[in-house]
Amino acid sequence: MSGALIDGKAFSADVRARVADHVVKLKEQGITPGLAVVLVGEDPASEVYVRNKGIQTREAGMNSYEHKLPADTTQDALMALVAQLNADPAVHGILVQLPLPDHLDSEAVLNAIEPAKDVDGFHILNVGLLATGQKSMVACTPLGCLMMLRDRLGDLSGLNAVIVGRSNIVGKPMAQLLLRDSCTVTIAHSRTRDLGEVCRRADILVAAVGRPRIIPGDWIKPGATVIDVGINRIEEDGKTRLVGDVDFDSAREVAGAITPVPGGVGPMTIACLLANTLTACCRAVG
Numbered sequence: 635m636s637g638a639l640i641d642g643k644a645f646s647a648d649v650r651a652r653v654a655d656h657v658v659k660l661k662e663q664g665i666t667p668g669l670a671v672v673l674v675g676e677d678p679a680s681e682v683y684v685r686n687k688g689i690q691t692r693e694a695g696m697n698s699y700e701h702k703l704p705a706d707t708t709q710d711a712l713m714a715l716v717a718q719l720n721a722d723p724a725v726h727g728i729l730v731q732l733p734l735p736d737h738l739d740s741e742a743v744l745n746a747i748e749p750a751k752d753v754d755g756f757h758i759l760n761v762g763l764l765a766t767g768q769k770s771m772v773a774c775t776p777l778g779c780l781m782m783l784r785d786r787l788g789d790l791s792g793l794n795a796v797i798v799g800r801s802n803i804v805g806k807p808m809a810q811l812l813l814r815d816s817c818t819v820t821i822a823h824s825r826t827r828d829l830g831e832v833c834r835r836a837d838i839l840v841a842a843v844g845r846p847r848i849i850p851g852d853w854i855k856p857g858a859t860v861i862d863v864g865i866n867r868i869e870e871d872g873k874t875r876l877v878g879d880v881d882f883d884s885a886r887e888v889a890g891a892i893t894p895v896p897g898g899v900g901p902m903t904i905a906c907l908l909a910n911t912l913t914a915c916c917r918a919v920g
């Protein structure tokens with residue numbers, strides 16, 4: 635028996651359609667949500683993400699403001715742009731694409747974004763609000779994972795959740811969200827001893843380490859729900875392929891449900907970005 639596929643593509647289309655419906659109503663009142671995306675440098679993967687964000691923002695009926703800056707942009711110039719976007723009433727959400735070039739101080743830039751416009755949920759204030767269970771902007775990838783888990787499992791209360799990966803972008807906020815839903819949460823990482831044993835206890839396994847197929851099927855508890863956040867580019871059989879952190883074929887044999895790569899978590903991230911932009915706009919206009 636193989637586990638069910640969690641179709642992030644279909645789910646994200648649904649979320650985007652609901653956002654677009656709400657945007658239509660706002661526009662009738664003369665309000666158009668606006669998202670500003672800042673890209674520094676020419677990282678090809680980041681350029682693809684930013685282009686897709688722009689397309690989907692416009693498809694949802696929102697305004698998209700793209701700011702592409704050269705790789706040698708100074709910290710002062712980037713901070714000045716963030717200040718300008720903070721002050722612009724047409725901009726409800728601001729996203730600075732990561733990673734930034736090495737000479738720039740990412741933390742300083744992220745913490746300069748007005749917290750109410752921080753649709754990435756990376757500002758230290760939003761991180762603190764989430765950690766203390768208060769209303770905050772929530773990082774898009776973990777938010778998308780949570781939506782899929784709730785849709786699949788309903789009430790998550792009391793379930794054992796294991797998150798493999800401790801990044802600020804995914805692992806830590808994912809842990810906070812699952813804790814808020816009353817899961818028993820373990821954060822595992824590259825130094826965790828007997829990682830297989832830890833994973834086998836998981837009713838919910840979230841893989842977010844960025845290593846191709848490091849989680850094999852025999853680390854999965856039978857019937858578990860597996861969310862694979864990894865997007866790893868590998869060369870195989872003379873072709874470039876995108877694979878997750880989970881070995882999909884063997885894991886699907888054991889899991890109750892699993893997200894594919896691509897087509898699982900990825901599409902949900904942009905859908906949640908649009909949902910966060912809508913939320914920021916609604917809060918701004920009251």
Ligand code: GUN
Nearest residue numbers: 729730731732733754774
């Ligand atoms: N780079 C990879 N993922 C993300 C994300 O969720 N937000 C931003 N700003 N940059 C990223």
